[in-house]
Amino acid sequence: MSDLPQLTAGICTRINDNVREDDQLFNIQPTVQLLSFKKIPPTSGPTQDRYRVIVSDGEHFLQSMLATQMNYIVEEDQIAKGTIATIEKFSVNLVQGKRLLIILALKVLVKHAEKIGSPKALQPRGEDGAPASAPVTPGPSTSTTPAAAAVPARQQTQAGRGGRAAAVYPIESLSPYQTHWTIKARVTNKSDIRTWSNQRGEGKLFSVTLMDESGEIRATAFNAAVDELYDRLQDGKVYLISKAKVNLAKKKFSNVNNEYELTFERSTEVEECHDATDVPTVKFNFINISSLQDVAKDSTCDVIGVVKDVSELSSITSKATSKVIPKRELTIVDRSGYSVRMTLWGKQAEQYDENDHPVIAFKGAKVGDFQGRSLSMMSSSTMHVNPDIPEAHALRGWYDAAGADQQFQSHTGTMVSGGGITFDRAEIRNLNDVKVSELGMFDKPDNFCARATIMHIKSDNISYPACPTTGCGKKVLQMGESWRCEKCDKSFPKPEHRYMVAMAVSDYSGQAWFQGFNDVGQTVFGMTADELVEIKDREELQYNTVINASIGKTFNFTCRAKQDTYNDQTRVRYGISRILPLSYREEAKYLADLLLTSDWAR
Known part of the structure; x- marks a missing residue:
């Protein structure tokens, strides 16, 4: 036991009883023992798993959480029960009236060790250092709710505007339940100003990625805030930022690893910070x-x-x-x-x-x-x-x-059929979710899987006359008794008709319009476009019978949502990348597998 590193005596008590003025506490690097750790799955949304850790100084033990960027030390088996480690950086949050240690950086000294001492639990303390169970004296501004789940108790002081001190919080600790906070962060990416115009109006926006020692967060400014902040925020510089709104992140529009994002408003305060030694530069997670x-x-x-x-x-x-x-x-x-x-x-x-x-x-x-x-x-x-x-x-x-x-090998040939766009039953989204999630909005298209039933098909202009040359498919124009393709610079006695299908589809949540081309039409109608056009020219009633026979059929779809502007109107179009008739054998097998792997089956 004597060969083991010495634990920092009394550190758990100091953290538990800390009052706001004791900022020196956060400048030390205590050595502790990790008694246990447990995964805490996300309760909702696209959030990450978290890990709860019990730390001990040999006399007392304290609840703590790993910051999400530290998850790898558990997932890569770098720590175990009994590990002795030095906490190089940490913060303290107030969670449901109790102090919670947030570990931002950790150095393992001894991975396997026997339990040191007989550590005991500490009485929880509130934000003012008093026992958490003590009655709270009402004051003019002490209104709180149980939803205020994480109010950081750490408070670094830094000269702010007008000579007043600003409380600097780690990005990791931000949540929608906080209103008074300041972060000290570096701008690692700044977009150009983008504009939009749709039925709801016009506007402009830009976004930045902010980073500190605890993590990253995306921030977006709209309209008036763009004029106020665009020139002030520069790539690579560090700023003190406050009075921004914290929202749940829209993961489809960001690759930043954070469950929240910021919205800059006209009242948002931004001040350049020249003391940037404690703010890291860009972090990478390279792959070969x-x-x-x-x-x-x-x-x-x-x-x-x-x-x-x-x-x-x-x-x-x-x-x-x-x-x-x-x-x-x-x-x-x-x-x-x-x-x-x-x-x-x-x-x-x-x-x-x-x-x-x-x-x-x-x-x-x-x-x-x-x-x-x-x-x-x-x-x-x-x-x-x-x-x-x-x-x-x-x-x-x-x-x-x-x-x-050296000679290098490329990835040519690894593309799967269908352009790499596959249908995944586990990724099916309902139509209402597709619209609420605003898939296809902003500057990039989105792919999604859906299962829907055809409710209506536009029967006029269901196909177009196309060039019969293999690999062309461009629309041809009739010139006398021949059809002319400008791309191929050739004329043909007759065209090859190709489908151009617009259909209203529905599921239990709502309805949407899908557009598809030749392979979609052949799957839906069971015949080529030439055959359907021939039926239409010969007998309109039979043509309508073929169209109506497809109503009520259910298919699995892989679609591409993309913003499109036509006649100065912007909307999202849902193009069908792949359509698959239902295979009841495969659907039943998928459901059976779900039952076998579910907690209920166990």
Whole structure:
């Protein structure tokens, strides 16, 4: 026992009895023993698991929680019951009237050790240091509710506006139940100003990613707040920020690992902080390029690589806005022996001028499946050229020594049929959820799975005359007795009709309009578009019978939700990427598997 590190005597009592003025408490790094730890699953929403830990100083024990960025020490089996560790950074929150230690950074000294001493429980203390069970004397501003579940008790002091002190809270501790807080955070990403126009009106917005030692959070400013804050918030700088609104995060529009996000308002206070030594720079979670085949399409990841090749600047024209968007493609490689194409857009594509095979770290790049696996920068992604981090130095040395002459393998050929878009019964969303979640809004399309029943099909213009050349399919124009394809520069005696189907579908939650093309029509009607057009030209009644026979049929759909602007009106269109008739054998098997794996079956 004498060879074990000495625990910091009395630290549990100091934390439990701490009053706000004892800020020196947070400058020490106590050594404690971890008596136990337990996973606390999220109660709702897309939140992360949390881990509750009991810490002991040998005399008393105290409840604590791991910050979410520390989850890996449990998941990677770096700690065990009895582990002795030094808490390098921590905070203290007030949860349901009791003090809770939040561990932000931890260093393991001894993984396995016998229990030290006979630690006892401490009497819970309130925010003022008094016993939590003591009666509270009413005051003019002591109104609280049980919903105020997490009010941080830690209070670092920093000179604020007008000479008053500001209470600095870690980002990890923010929640919608708090109103008076200040965070000290670095801007790690700042978007351009974007505008929108729809039936609800017009507006503009921009977003930033903020980071401190405890984690990250996304913040968005709208309309008047854009004018107030856009020029004041700069990439890489540190700010004291307060009086912003904390909301549940919309995960579809952000890759930031936080269950909450901030909304900047006109009253939001932002002050640049020149003392930034305690605020870290960007954190990465790199994966090897060879591992991209295991990453789901449309998800995001962090990669680092050496630029092997650079394409010339080119451009595409947006179908939605008709704007010309500059693009440039980089081929990056790493020590895994693989290469991948990274697409830069807009200003990044125009301003890229590195010609000396730089090392670039990409944070939050979007994974695509074009020709295997590819990467693309989004508005929330960041690019760091020759960053001063160990991974970049290691890559630089490897490439200069051997990598420049190495042959690299691409991910070409790993794309599955159907463009990588599959139907997953476990991911089915009801139509009301699709609309409430605003899938397809803002600057990127979203894929989703649904099961719905056809309620109505637009029977006029159900197909169009197309070029019969394999791989073309463009609309042809009738010129006399022939049909002309401008793309192929050929004329044909007759066209090949292709479906263009618009249908109203419904499930138990609501209704939506889906659009599909040739393969969708063939699945729904059981015949080619040429055959259906022939029926329509021959007998209208029989044509209507075929259309009506499809009403009431239920299908599994994989759809792509995307914002579309037509005649100055913006709306979301739901395009069918894949349609599958119901297989009752597969549906029954899926339900049986659910029962077998459910807690009820156990």
